[in-house]
Structures are given as C-alpha cells and as structure tokens.
Amino acid sequence: MKTIMRNKQWAEKYPELGTGPVPAEPYISPEFYELERDRVFRRTWINVCQVGDIPKPGDFFVRDLAVCSTSLLIIRGKDNVIRAFHNVCSHRANIVVPQQSGSCATGLFCPFHNWQYNDKGELVGVPDEENFFDLDKSQHGLTPVNSDIWQGFVFVYLDPEPAESLRDYLGGVADQLDGCPFDKLALMQTYKVEERTNWKVALDAQNEVYHLPFQHSRLVGHTFLLNEKKHTRILEVNLYERHTLWSCEFVPDYELAPLEVLLGKIDTDTEGVRIPQLIGEFDFYVLFPNMVVILFRGPTEDGVVTYNFWPLALDRTIWEIRYYFPPAKSVGRRVGQEFFKCLIRDVQQEDTIAHESLYRGLLSRAKTHVQLQDEEITIRYFHKVLEDHVGFYANGGNQ
Amino acid sequence: MTDHSLPEGFSDLEPFIDWALERERGRTEKREASTMDEVRAFYDAVFPRMEEIVAHLDAFPLDALPEKEERLFLLTLSLVEVSNLVERYRRREAILAISPLDYSSVQ
Numbered sequence: 039m040k041t042i043m044r045n046k047q048w049a050e051k052y053p054e055l056g057t058g059p060v061p062a063e064p065y066i067s068p069e070f071y072e073l074e075r076d077r078v079f080r081r082t083w084i085n086v087c088q089v090g091d092i093p094k095p096g097d098f099f100v101r102d103l104a105v106c107s108t109s110l111l112i113i114r115g116k117d118n119v120i121r122a123f124h125n126v127c128s129h130r131a132n133i134v135v136p137q138q139s140g141s142c143a144t145g146l147f148c149p150f151h152n153w154q155y156n157d158k159g160e161l162v163g164v165p166d167e168e169n170f171f172d173l174d175k176s177q178h179g180l181t182p183v184n185s186d187i188w189q190g191f192v193f194v195y196l197d198p199e200p201a202e203s204l205r206d207y208l209g210g211v212a213d214q215l216d217g218c219p220f221d222k223l224a225l226m227q228t229y230k231v232e233e234r235t236n237w238k239v240a241l242d243a244q245n246e247v248y249h250l251p252f253q254h255s256r257l258v259g260h261t262f263l264l265n266e267k268k269h270t271r272i273l274e275v276n277l278y279e280r281h282t283l284w285s286c287e288f289v290p291d292y293e294l295a296p297l298e299v300l301l302g303k304i305d306t307d308t309e310g311v312r313i314p315q316l317i318g319e320f321d322f323y324v325l326f327p328n329m330v331v332i333l334f335r336g337p338t339e340d341g342v343v344t345y346n347f348w349p350l351a352l353d354r355t356i357w358e359i360r361y362y363f364p365p366a367k368s369v370g371r372r373v374g375q376e377f378f379k380c381l382i383r384d385v386q387q388e389d390t391i392a393h394e395s396l397y398r399g400l401l402s403r404a405k406t407h408v409q410l411q412d413e414e415i416t417i418r419y420f421h422k423v424l425e426d427h428v429g430f431y432a433n434g435g436n437q
Numbered sequence: 438m439t440d441h442s443l444p445e446g447f448s449d450l451e452p453f454i455d456w457a458l459e460r461e462r463g464r465t466e467k468r469e470a471s472t473m474d475e476v477r478a479f480y481d482a483v484f485p486r487m488e489e490i491v492a493h494l495d496a497f498p499l500d501a502l503p504e505k506e507e508r509l510f511l512l513t514l515s516l517v518e519v520s521n522l523v524e525r526y527r528r529r530e531a532i533l534a535i536s537p538l539d540y541s542s543v544q
C-alpha cells in the first residue's frame with residue numbers, strides 16, 4: 039500500500055491552482071456552450087474511434103459530431119492509411135454515408151444522386167457528368183479533416199490548422215503510456231446512453247472517487263482505499279498541460295462477493311496481459327476535452343475502459359463506454375471479464391441517475407458555485423483548462 | 438423444435454434453459470422481466486455448479502463450443518448478469534439507477 043492518507047495533499051502539490059469554489063454557470067450557460075463548440079471541440083484533438091473499428095482495408099466508421107455540427111467519415115484506405123473526412127457530398131452537401139460503419143472497398147455512393155467516392159475520398163464518379171459546367175472531379179473529393187493515431191485511438195482536429203501535433207497535444211499522458219499494450223486488448227463491448235445533462239456534469243461526476251462509498255455503497259463502496267474515517271484517498275494526482283490523472287489502490291482485503299470468490303477458483307488461466315504503465319491499480323486519465331482512459335489491475339489480467347462524452351446540445355449528452363480486454367481463451371477468464379464488465383456497467387447506471395439529477399439541480403441556479411474538496415482536484419483543474427480555452431470569464435462572462 | 442438440452446450431467450439445469458441467451462441485452466431483459474424469486478431460483482441452481490460447469494467447458498475451445506456446451510456457457514453469463522442483484526442489492530428497491538434497458542449495448 040503506497041497511498042498516503044494525509045488530508046489536503048493535492049492542494050499542497052499544486053498550490054497555484056487555489057482552493058476556491060468553481061462557478062456553476064459553465065454547466066448551464068448557452069453562451070458558454072456556443073464558445074465551447076468553437077474554441078474547444080473544433081480546436082483540440084478529439085478521439086473519434088479506434089483502429090479496431092475499421093480493421094480491414096476499405097472499412098469505414100462514421101462519427102456524428104453534433105457539437106461541431108458535422109458527421110465524420112473515417113476510412114482505412116486500401117493502402118492501410120487511415121484518413122478522416124467530412125461525411126458530406128461535394129454535389130449539394132448531402133450526408134454521403136448514413137450507416138454507422140461498413141466497407142467502401144467497392145466505393146462510396148451518395149444516396150441522393152449517386153456521386154461516387156473511393157477509399158481515399160476522391161470523387162471518381164458523377165452521373166450525367168457531361169451536363170455539369172467545368173466540373174473538375176479532382177478538385178471535389180470529400181473535405182479532409184486532420185487526423186492522427188495514438189496507441190490505436192484515432193483523433194481528429196476540426197480546425198484546418200492544428201495548433202500542435204497530436205503527440206504534443208497528449209504530452210505527458212503519451213509519455214506515461216508509451217509502450218502500453220493497448221494492441222493486445224480487443225474491444226469487448228460498447229455502451230451508449232443518452233443523458234439529460236451537460237457533458238461536463240457527466241465527466242466531472244466520473245472524475246473523482248469521493249462519491250463511491252456513498253452513491254455506489256452497495257456495488258463498489260469499499261473497493262478503493264479508504265482512510266480511517268472511511269473516506270477515499272487517492273494514490274497519485276498528475277496535472278498535465280491539459281489532461282489529468284488520478285490513481286487509486288484497491289483495499290487489499292476488501293470483502294469479496296460470493297461470485298468474486300468463485301471467480302478466483304474457476305479462472306485457472308495463468309497467462310494474462312499486464313499493463314506495466316499502471317501507476318496504482320485504477321488509473322483514470324482525462325484527455326481534454328471529452329475522453330477518459332481508465333487502466334485497471336485485475337486479479338489475473340489488466341484491462342482498459344474508455345469514455346467519450348458527446349455533447350448533443352447544452353443539456354443532452356451521449357456517454358459512450360467501451361471495454362477492452364485481452365481476448366479470453368478459457369471459459370473461467372471469459373466469465374471473469376463478464377463479471378467486471380457487468381459490475382462497472384451497473385455502477386454506471388447509478389451514475390447516469392446522478393448526472394441527470396446534478397443537472398436539474400444546477401439548472402435551478404440555487405447555487406452559483408460548486409464546492410470541491412482536495413480529492414476532487416482534477417475537476418478543479420479541468421475547469422481551469424476549459425476556461426483557458428473558452429475565455430468566458432476572461433472576457434467578462436455572462437454575469 | 439428447438440433443442441433445449443444441456444450436456445450430460447447438467448440436465449437438471451434444463452428448467453432454466455430460457456436464461457441461455459446469446460446477447461447481453463437479452464440477458465438483461467430476462468433479469469428485468471423476472472421476479473426476484475425467479476432470479477434467486479436461477480442463481481441458486483447455477484451458482485453451486487459453476488466450478489463443475491467451467492471444468493466441463495474448458496475441455497473445448499471457447500470460440501467453438503458445441504451447441505449443448507454453448508447453452509451451458511450462456512447460463513454462466515446469465516449468472517453473472519444477475520449476481521449484483523442477488524449478492525449486492527438483494528432487492529430491487531435498493532437500486533437507484535436508470536433502467537438498464539436505457540443502455541444501448543453493442544457487442
């Protein structure tokens with residue numbers, strides 16, 4: 039056990055961050071949301087999918103990015119290069135691909151007038167082309183979007199001129215997770231839930247463990263390390279240029295539920311993928327603005343969970359949750375993975391209630407600020423980074 | 438007619454064969470549609486047999502289980518599906534969460 043139980047240690051580590059309350063307005067302000075759309079989501083690197091979503095040459099994946107009012111088409115070309123485009127036809131701007139995913143090995147056809155694009159987004163077919171006026175097909179491919187890949191995660195940058203490379207953007211997080219064996223894990227399951235909440239309410243609610251002994255008392259209330267007063271204490275906090283990490287240790291001898299005891303007996307597989315980059319046993323990275331990468335230590339193998347919070351509107355958010363595990367080779371191992379997935383899923387279904395309930399409370403404007411304790415420092419930092427991008431208060435705010 | 442049989446030695450679990458559902462969504466729907474007594478009866482029948490079941494199934498490759506073994510395997514996933522309800526919540530009234538059916542799941 040490496041965790042230090044001392045109070046207020048994170049404010050000591052990051053004194054420049056201060057300890058004051060955080061304004062509630064950004065959660066509920068239409069003006070703030072409009073600024074976020076332009077200054078955050080169009081001007082940062084956004085994770086849109088993972089290479090496993092487009093495993094074969096010619097495969098495509100569509101990501102509707104409502105917050106940027108666009109639909110993106112991510113294609114693995116026949117040359118194995120992954121490219122991103124606006125999913126918008128050059129003819130009259132129809133959405134080219136209505137499906138979520140598929141293969142364009144034989145071409146992409148806009149359903150409106152059958153304009154045809156190839157796997158590189160080039161316009162290769164126009165019905166009745168002779169009846170157009172000076173139409174140069176080579177100039178009318180799909181509009182490209184900057185994209186890059188880090189550890190199998192595909193990111194895009196909507197603004198045509200990225201301020202920095204993806205690697206520089208990820209900075210210390212990429213340094214910490216270099217060599218992480220993401221490629222040995224496979225997507226096991228994706229969940230999506232649409233919530234009546236602001237995207238930051240949902241993200242912030244996940245970005246601390248203070249609530250676990252209370253809100254999740256029955257499911258995981260005593261899983262993470264607690265001090266002598268039964269309050270959570272995290273092992274480590276790192277604040278990167280924009281991103282954050284908190285890391286926890288599990289209670290070494292926490293009381294196992296009957297099925298957990300049984301899993302120890304039935305999972306006799308001795309091999310398991312381990313993630314050497316783990317700092318504690320549950321490492322929670324927020325990749326600004328809207329992605330979370332969780333690495334966790336299991337009894338016999340490690341795994342990864344990712345979240346993406348997709349704003350649909352100021353007050354509507356899709357929470358996308360993905361579970362990645364090493365492919366199971368034995369029944370006992372597979373049952374163990376199912377157990378972990380269902381446990382966290384059930385926790386998340388409790389979380390959704392809270393995300394919506396918090397938003398209702400914020401909408402009342404009964405509270406102008408929210409109070410944060412030392413264990414919630416990554417939320418505090420997130421709001422600082424957000425304001426640095428948005429400049430809402432720097433320009434007088436909407437008081 | 439659909440074959441509902443389980444491997445030799447496990448035929449006593451056949452009354453619970455309607456829990457052998459291929460998709461997680463189906464298992465969640467079954468859990469939600471069942472009374473607490475029905476959920477407990479399923480749990481109580483399968484839980485004590487788990488070590489035996491897994492020992493039997495591990496003789497086969499996981500990605501190519503024969504039909505009867507596949508059904509038996511799906512019972513183990515349904516056991517996991519109900520385990521939090523039985524072991525941790527113990528009664529539905531203790532749950533403060535959205536309906537699991539509001540979660541769209543893509544396997």
